Each structure stands twice: as structure tokens, then as C-alpha cells.
Amino acid sequence: MLQEGKLYIGTSRKPDDSINKGEYLELKFGNRHGLITGATGTGKTVTLQILAEGFSNAGVPVFCADVKGDLSGIGAIGEPKDFLLKRAEQIGLTPYDFQEFPVIFWDLYGEKGHRVRTTMSEMGPLLLSRLMNATDAQEGVLNIAFKIADEGGLPLLDLKDLQALLNYMGDNASELSNQFGFISKSSVGSIQRELLILEQQGAEHFFGEPALKITDIMRTTNDGRGAISVLAADKLMMNPRLYATFLLWLLSELFEELPEVGDPDKPKLVFFFDEAHLLFNDAPKVLVERVEQVVRLIRSKGVGVYFVTQNPLDVPETVLAQLGNRVQHALRAYSPREQKAVKTAADTFRPNPDFNCAEVITNLGTGEALVSTLEGKGSPSMVERTLIRPPASRLGPLTEPERQKVIDVSPVRGLYDEDFDRESAYELLAKRAAKAAEQADAARQAQEQPAEETSEGSRWTLPGFGDDEPAAPSGRQARPRSSGYQRETIVEAAMKSVARTVATQVGRALVRGILGSLKR
Structure with missing residues (x-):
């Protein structure tokens, strides 16, 4: 089932439930971005997991957020459970091999992974305003x-x-x-x-030094696999605005730091943005426009961005139009908004004459999805009803000792775990305040002045901005300002x-x- 230069997603089914053919994502189109949507419990996390595995085996580094805590199992070898073996047999996946993947755990709080920081200067006023919901x-x-x-x-x-x-x-x-x-x-x-x-x-x-270096989430192993950076986001999700702002900052840093590469044979990095609706909730128009611009231009940097969310309506149309690789899990259609979401999802696919997309979306089973990826010269493939392949790594979370073992042998161990507080605005302003106080005391004592x-x-x-050094005495040349x-x-x-x-x-x-x- 595996093919050179392609990621195997699953096997499509015909309307009579017979097996059709394998569905793949071509690596050369991996930087054309994608969308994974579906209701809770329909299999979005597993789809994210198998895509991350495929990119890693192809030598592509991956960054993703672990919102519920169960994605950490990608760092452990899979277990031959009955329902996984049954799915592998259904889709003709032979041999079904289990493996563990090179994982680097990150955590803004430093509890379940290496610390992630940036500076206020790197964040900038616009993203900080977004974080603070400023007027x-x-x-x-x-x-x-x-x-x-x-x-x-x-x-x-x-x-x-x-x-x-x-x-x-x-x-x-x-x-x-x-x-x-x-x-x-x-x-x-x-x-x-x-x-x-x-x-x-x-x-x-989150704010301070040492700040995260982009190169540390773009590592590959000695055997050529891409490292999978997993951000522990279960606690971070208690502050969803911080979560969305952090991921947008990281995307912006990638845009700035990486050189132009055009259309590479495979991506330089793949970025999974889970709970993507948090990025766009109540976002000002200028921010949405800039997100659209970054998503459009970052493709030429070799970065693929994959939004993961429950509802395709969570993503603005201007951004949605740029997402060429689609995996649509089941949606519910009880309310008018849900019905609109089903219609929107169905309309974004290249139609398949064998079935009605809108009807199938509401009837998909767990681990089943409508799949359409880019092919040929970059045109979307005809949508297919697909059984998603089972993961090769563990389905479920690592235990705390297992997670700590991975952290202890991490290639970035010791680089970010300790704070570094160098002289900055706080210290400089404090020194100037102390100097001003001393000058004021001296002025009061020298009443003849x-x-x-x-x-x-x-x-x-x-x-x-004024008086870094005292004014030069009359008749002498003033010292140049530093x-x-x-x-x-x-x-x-x-x-x-x-x-x-x-x-x-x-x-x-x-x-x-x-x-x-x-x-x-």
C-alpha cells in the first residue's frame, strides 16, 4: 500500500462497501496546506496522528499541539489491539508494522515538556493587543x-x-x-x-529568555526521520487566547526566519493548528487579513499548515480557499448552522458522481472520512469515502514516567529549562530612576546652584531622548552622545x-x- 513520495491516508470504499483504492497525499503538495474537520469523537486526532507519522517517516519535521493529552502516544510503539488489526485487514494494509517516533515534548509552563518562550519584542504590539483584547x-x-x-x-x-x-x-x-x-x-x-x-x-x-529557536522544531534524526514536536496544550487551553496567540506567533516566526524555497519535493516543516477556531474567534479584520497573507506566502518557505477544527465554518473563506488537502470526518446536521456547515463542506470538494457528499458527511462512521488531496499539476482529486489507516504508534497517551523518559533523552535537553534574565528595560529604567533620585537629592542640598x-x-x-549625559561646561566641546x-x-x-x-x-x-x- 505504501508508495514512494506519497503518504498513505487510507483506502476508499465504493457505494456497495467494496474496497476501491488507496488514498494518498503527495509529498510535493504537502506544503499546499490542508484542513481536517469533523465532530467530536469522529477521528480527527487519529488522522492528525497518522499524517504526522507519515511526514516524520518521510524526513519532514512536524509541530502539533496535544489539546486533549492523547497525542503523546506517538512517542511509543503501537500495540496490536483487535479493532486496529481489523481496520488494517479491511483496508488491505500489509504488513501492518508498529513503531515509535522521535518526539520532542514542549510546554509553555515547563511541566510536561521543555519550556517555550519568546520575548515581548518578538511578539510585537499587534499580537500582544490580540492577546490582551485591547481597544x-x-x-x-x-x-x-x-x-x-x-x-x-x-x-x-x-x-x-x-x-x-x-x-x-x-x-x-x-x-x-x-x-x-x-x-x-x-x-x-x-x-x-x-x-x-x-x-x-x-x-x-511565556515571555522571557532563552527564546525558542525555530531550528529546534525543525530537527531530523540520524536515521533521516523528522522530529515530531508535541506541545502540551491541555493546561494551555484554559487560556484559549494565549494558545491561539502563541501558535500565530510561531507561524509568523517561521515566515520571517525561513528562506524562500519555492516548491520543494517535500515540505521543510508541517504545522498542525488544532482547535483552529480559537485563532479566528472575535479576531479583528486586520488580523484575519494578515493570517490569510501569511498562510498564502508561507507555502513558498516550504511550510505546510493544516488546520484542525470541528466545523469548516470556523475558518474564514479567504483562508479556506487556500487549503488544498481535505479530510472531512462526520458532521452532525441538527441545527441550521450545522446544516449550513455540511453544505459548505460538501461544496468545497470536487464532486464524485457515485454519491452525494452532503448526505454521506452525516453518515460517516468513526475513523471514516471524505478525502480529497492535490494531484497532477496541483488540482484536487475527486472526493472519496475513505477508511482511515490505523496508526503505527500508540493510540492513547503516554504515562508520566514514559513522558519523562522521552524528555530526559531529548536533543534539546538543557537548552530551555532554566530562565535567563539579562539586563533589559526593567533594570535600565530602575537605574535611571535611582540616578534621578540621587540628582534630585544633590540639587536640594546645593541650594546655591x-x-x-x-x-x-x-x-x-x-x-x-534628552539628557543621557550632563551638559558640557561652557567653553568646552560637548562629548558625543553614545x-x-x-x-x-x-x-x-x-x-x-x-x-x-x-x-x-x-x-x-x-x-x-x-x-x-x-x-x-
Whole structure:
């Protein structure tokens, strides 16, 4: 049943229940994206598992989320259970070999896998606004905060860095508004409250260093198999917005970091986005547009994105149109919305004259699906009613000792398990606050000093925005500023800020938030 350059999905059935032919996904079309849909309990997770196995054996690294905790069994050899053997016999899968796969476990909380982190700077203001469900005014303040950090040389790495910068912005809102645009103290306060909520929900585990390197989820083994990165998401799903934002960030990082490869013989990486509806729930239009753009363009980077969700209506039509490989498990059709979903799913397939798609979708059994993949020159194959092949790895979760054993021999062991807190915005601002306090004390003690000089010495500004070094004495040449910014009046700064904003602010914020951090 196995064929070179193709992944075996299952065997199709004719209307009279006789076996027809094998259904395959060609590796060269693996980066053309896909969709796996179906109601709860119809077999979506097993389909994800057998596709991940196939890609791994073909030497393609895989990243997927384990939402329910039962996908971890892909790291253990399968067991010859009766119903699995029966399915293998039904579809003519001989020999039916069992194997374990190279797995790397990841966990944002560091409990069931290696820690996964990114920095605030890499996340960017747009994705962070999405994570916080920020208003337009709050998103504007966040954009200003990131701009101040960029131009002031303040690394934003973790939550406390952004909190410290927001505190500074609130204390100096009037002066900074002249340079960067209006900063509302109420918006700053609202953002700070949202950051506290994120911290209580565990988001502080996600922001910091060492940040995840994309190359570590694109590993292959010595025997040429692709490593399967499994993200423990059962606890993460308690905060679905964080889950969706993290996966979108990872997709954006892949887009930014990977080079163009055109149409390779097989994907460089396959990315499974489980519970995909969480990505699009209440998402602003600009975010959906950027997701559509990333999905469309990341194909040329050799990355295949497969959305896994219950209902095809969960995915916007603009994104749905780009998903060429389809596996549709059973859907219920009791409510008007469910009936619409069945019709939508049926209409996306290339029709098969042997059966009515809409009728079959509601009658599919567990482990059975309608399958259509790209073939030939990239056109979709005729939809076929297919019995999905049984997995070669374990069907069900690993035990905790088994999981720990896999973690202990992981190729990334020790790289991400310890926090690293280098000097960043929080420390730099704290130093400047201490220096400002010392200068204020000295000014009070030196009452003979002119009032104007005292005011200049006690003023606290960000690096590059005023008084990094004391003014040079009269008659001597001033020492060059280390930041590279020239001293300028508030009016000049405001005019320059407006010009820069009109030309670049929106573009930089979107590119940074969706496609990764800005390269300087």
C-alpha cells in the first residue's frame, strides 16, 4: 500500500462497501496546506496522528499541539489491539508494522515538556493587543511603547519590562505625548491591569529568555526521520487566547526566519493548528487579513499548515480557499448552522458522481472520512469515502514516567529549562530612576546652584531622548552622545515623530506583530 513520495491516508470504499483504492497525499503538495474537520469523537486526532507519522517517516519535521493529552502516544510503539488489526485487514494494509517516533515534548509552563518562550519584542504590539483584547486606544499606546523601546535602546523581554516602561509612560505622559502622539493615562492603566491578568493566567512563563529557536522544531534524526514536536496544550487551553496567540506567533516566526524555497519535493516543516477556531474567534479584520497573507506566502518557505477544527465554518473563506488537502470526518446536521456547515463542506470538494457528499458527511462512521488531496499539476482529486489507516504508534497517551523518559533523552535537553534574565528595560529604567533620585537629592542640598540647572539635572528621560549625559561646561566641546541621537526641541521632535508615524508606524507595527520582530 505504501508508495514512494506519497503518504498513505487510507483506502476508499465504493457505494456497495467494496474496497476501491488507496488514498494518498503527495509529498510535493504537502506544503499546499490542508484542513481536517469533523465532530467530536469522529477521528480527527487519529488522522492528525497518522499524517504526522507519515511526514516524520518521510524526513519532514512536524509541530502539533496535544489539546486533549492523547497525542503523546506517538512517542511509543503501537500495540496490536483487535479493532486496529481489523481496520488494517479491511483496508488491505500489509504488513501492518508498529513503531515509535522521535518526539520532542514542549510546554509553555515547563511541566510536561521543555519550556517555550519568546520575548515581548518578538511578539510585537499587534499580537500582544490580540492577546490582551485591547481597544484601539490601548493598541495605540502599545505601539508607542514599542517605538519608545526601539528608539531608546530598551530591550523588552518579559512582562516586567513592559510594565516598567508603561509606568514610565504614565508618569511622563505629557512630555512623551509631544514626541510620540497622545498617551492616555487611563489607557496605560487599563493595559497594566490586563498585564496583571495575563500574569495570573501564567503568561509570564511565556515571555522571557532563552527564546525558542525555530531550528529546534525543525530537527531530523540520524536515521533521516523528522522530529515530531508535541506541545502540551491541555493546561494551555484554559487560556484559549494565549494558545491561539502563541501558535500565530510561531507561524509568523517561521515566515520571517525561513528562506524562500519555492516548491520543494517535500515540505521543510508541517504545522498542525488544532482547535483552529480559537485563532479566528472575535479576531479583528486586520488580523484575519494578515493570517490569510501569511498562510498564502508561507507555502513558498516550504511550510505546510493544516488546520484542525470541528466545523469548516470556523475558518474564514479567504483562508479556506487556500487549503488544498481535505479530510472531512462526520458532521452532525441538527441545527441550521450545522446544516449550513455540511453544505459548505460538501461544496468545497470536487464532486464524485457515485454519491452525494452532503448526505454521506452525516453518515460517516468513526475513523471514516471524505478525502480529497492535490494531484497532477496541483488540482484536487475527486472526493472519496475513505477508511482511515490505523496508526503505527500508540493510540492513547503516554504515562508520566514514559513522558519523562522521552524528555530526559531529548536533543534539546538543557537548552530551555532554566530562565535567563539579562539586563533589559526593567533594570535600565530602575537605574535611571535611582540616578534621578540621587540628582534630585544633590540639587536640594546645593541650594546655591541655579534653579534652571537643578531642573535640568533632575529630569528623567529615556536613553536617547534628552539628557543621557550632563551638559558640557561652557567653553568646552560637548562629548558625543553614545546613543547616536542629537538633542532637539520638543517641537522639532514632535514634527519628526509625526512624519515618521505617517510614513512607517502602521506598516512597522503590522509587520512586527504578525511576521515577527523587526530586524535592525
